[in-house]
Amino acid sequence: MESTAPVDDHLHKAALGIVAAVAVLETIFLCLRLWSRRVIKRFWLDDYIVIVAWSLNMAMTVTSWLEIKAFYIGYHKYDIPTDFDLEKALKIDYLNQILYIPVLSLVKASVIILFLRIAIVQPRVRLTLKILFAANLAFMIAVLFVEVFQCVPVQALYTMTIKGKCIDKALFYIVSASIAVFTDILILVIPSIIARGLGLPMRQKIAVTILLSLGGFVTIVAIIRLVYFIHVIYFPSHFADPNYSIAYVLSRIETGLAVITACASTLKPLIKKYIPRLLGQSSTSNNQPSGEMTGWAVRSELPQRRRPVAFQIRRILPWGSKEEIPDDDSQREVIRENKPVENADRADEYHEAIRENGGRNGVGANGFV
Incomplete structure (x- = not known):
């Protein structure tokens, strides 16, 4: 170091500590998610996608x-060696850039698939989610392509002696981050719509909405990161010593928090089995099969002029052992409202629609989370 005074490296150590802590926390939450799936004895596509996202995050x-x-x-800045290896640092930064968007996009994909499984009898919501899924996938591919080929030749990005043409990285980051935040906000609106269509008591609607909206914390971090980046680019005079900061770790906090919140929203079976009082339940409730939404009824009424029977799906449980869970037909009940049951065949028609919708997700009629 040029200065003979003691080097102030406490922020450097703090940044390393945050990166390590986030990695540990997201690994713990992933393990809890897998444990929760073991409790209900079933894994879904979104679980495997989160595992891939976690792997990239590691x-x-x-x-x-x-x-x-x-x-x-x-x-x-005055403590940084003048002969530090810039090319090595830029190569590492290049790899970091390539990993960032795929992690977030994969987590979003897993959340959308989770919502699709829950909104099994809400066709408009499902269509919206499918559009968001396609847009998220297209965004990931497009951004990844630009990240990889941001300079032509690629070596011009990290080798100062090679001349090449590069994109306006500052503008690209601002635009891509803004689009990512916008899609985050769109996805955050979905849980309240899903909860409203589940026919639940208000208290449970609020609980479902909160549980499925944990990703809002990720959006907050993404907005903070975007605002900070804009300030660094357009108001550089406010950052006389930009390296003396831990704002760099916002990206790592964002991706780690994405995995953590995606896993946290699936932990109800685990909580219900081991600490039911946290959900306001007695320990005797553990005798019931555990599930992410056990006991949350889903009501859907066909037009009354078409049939005199009100249908209620009491539970669609994808969890438990064979002894605990009967077959698909016995999991559902036709509830009569003091009316004859000669049109009960309409229930089979309704349940078949559910099987078809769930089957498209690869989870069948029992795909309700």
Whole structure:
């Protein structure tokens, strides 16, 4: 170091600590999610997608750690060696950029698939979710392509001696981050719509909405990151010593929190089995099969002029052992409202629609979370 005074590296160590802590926390929550799925004895597509996202996030943990070291993040600018390896640092940053969007997009995909499984009898919501899923996938592919080929040749990005053409990275990051935040907000609106269509008491509607909206914390971090980045680009005078900061770790916090919240929203079976009082239930309720939405009824009325019978799906339970769970037909009941049951065949028609909708998701009629 040029200065003979003691080096102030406490922010550098804090940044490394945050990266490590986030990795540990998201690993714990992933394990809890898998444990929760073991409790209900079933895994779904969104679980496997989250595992892939977590794997990429672990790779991002390594690249983030190395980048903090390589760029001396958290050091004063006058404490940074003048001969530090810039090319090595830029290569690590390049890898970090490539990992960032796929992690977030995969987590979003898992959340959308989860919502599709819940909104099994809400066709308009399902159509909206499918459009969001396609848009999210297209966004991930497009951004990943631009990230990989942001300079032509690619080596011009990290090798100063190679001349090449590069995109306006600042503008690209602002636009892509803004689109990501916008899709986050769209997805956050869905849980309240789903809860409203489930025919639940208000208290349970609120609980479902909160449970499925935990991703809002990720959106908050994404907005903070975007605002900070805009300030750095357009108001550089406010950052006389930009390296002396831990704002760099906002990206790692965002991706880690995405995995954590995606996993946290699936932990109800685990909580219900081991700490039921947290849900306001007695320990005797553990005798019932555990599930993410056990006991939350789903009501859907066909037009009254078409049939005199009100139908209620008491429970659609994808969990429990064979001894605990009867077959599909016996999981549903036709509830009479003091009317004859000669049109009970309409129930079979309604249930068949549910089977078809669920089957398209690869989860069948029991795909209700």
